[in-house]
Each structure stands twice: as structure tokens, then as C-alpha cells.
Amino acid sequence: MDELAPPRLLSQRAKANRDRIYTAAIELIRERGYDEVTMTDIAKGAGVARASVFNHFPAKLAVLGEWFERFTRQVLREAGQQTGNSAWARLVFVLEAMGRGAHANKDIIIHVASLAMGHGPLAATEAELDDELQLFFADIIRHGQREGEIDPGLDVDFLADMWVGLLTVTAHDWVNRGQVSDLSSDLKSRFQTLFRGIEK
Structure with a gap:
């Protein structure tokens, strides 16, 4: 089963x-x-x-899988309402919400992160959510290109994949370092470095 x-x-x-x-x-x-x-x-x-x-x-694992899905989709639903804001502001909203949620659920995040790694039992759940994040990020990027914030010549899907990867790597780094730093700040710092390189 x-x-x-x-x-x-x-x-x-x-x-x-x-x-x-x-x-x-x-x-x-x-x-x-x-x-x-x-x-x-x-x-x-x-x-x-x-x-x-x-x-x-x-299994108890299924509870963690559902938490992971509910948490991610709730952040995306709330972020989806930020349509009038700049691409950077919309991105920051997502990063801050992810960071706050992770800090409020540190013990759960530790298990989700370890079970989602590699071929772990939550890897398929993470892959499905990554696809949803990729679509969401692609929408932000297109918005930024239309508004002149992001170079319109950049490949949207490739860039969105990079953003998903940066989010995942930063979250896993945060867990592996003992969750001592502020994840929202870590995310914003790394994304800002990347964003500066793609500003028009």
C-alpha cells in the first residue's frame, strides 16, 4: 500500500x-x-x-506529507493575491512566508527535509510541490519582464527552475546548519544576489 x-x-x-x-x-x-x-x-x-x-x-509519514502540501499551497495562495505588487515584492512575500512558517514548525521541517532528500519517502511530494512553485515563480518572472524589472530576453522556465533550486538548497542548508539563522533573511539575501544579476 x-x-x-x-x-x-x-x-x-x-x-x-x-x-x-x-x-x-x-x-x-x-x-x-x-x-x-x-x-x-x-x-x-x-x-x-x-x-x-x-x-x-x-502511516505517520502521510501526516508530514499532508503538512508539507498544506503549508506550501497556503503560502502560494496568499502570495497569489499580491498581483498588484512588483515582481521583487511578490517574491519577498513568498520568501518571508516560507521563512516564518519554517521557524514556527522547526521540528516538523527537520523531518520533512530529511524525508524529502534523494529518494526519500517524501521526495515525490517535494517534486510535485516544486512543479507548483516553478509555475508560480514563472508567473512572477513574466510579470517582472512585462514591468521592466527583469530582462525580457531571459528564459522564464530556466530561471524559475533556478529559483526553485535556490529555495530548496537554502532551506536544506538552514536545516543542516541547525536552524540557527533567520531563514527569511537567508532566502532574501541569496535571492537578492541572483535578482541583481537579472535586473534589466
């Missing part, structure tokens, strides 16, 4: 149940740490039968 299989279409009641289980799991992981939380703990925290937890999340 695929531990990260996407959820099937759910009734309103089943969706509410899944959300309750997810919320309980994330709260417990934040309190105790990922390794200390069991599926039984999650069931008790959510007030449901243990079988119900496994029905929605076949």
Missing part, C-alpha cells in the same frame, strides 16, 4: 474527521516531536478509533 496515496473523495463528515485527525497529529508532533508520537496517540488526541486514523493516514 502506498503510504502517501492521495485521499479519495470524501463526504463532508469524513473530511471533517480527517481534518480533526490531521490537526491532532500536528499538535502532538509539535508538542512531543515526530518520533515520540504514535498512531494510538493521534487517535486519542482526535477522539477517534485507531482504525479511523489508519483509514485516513496509513
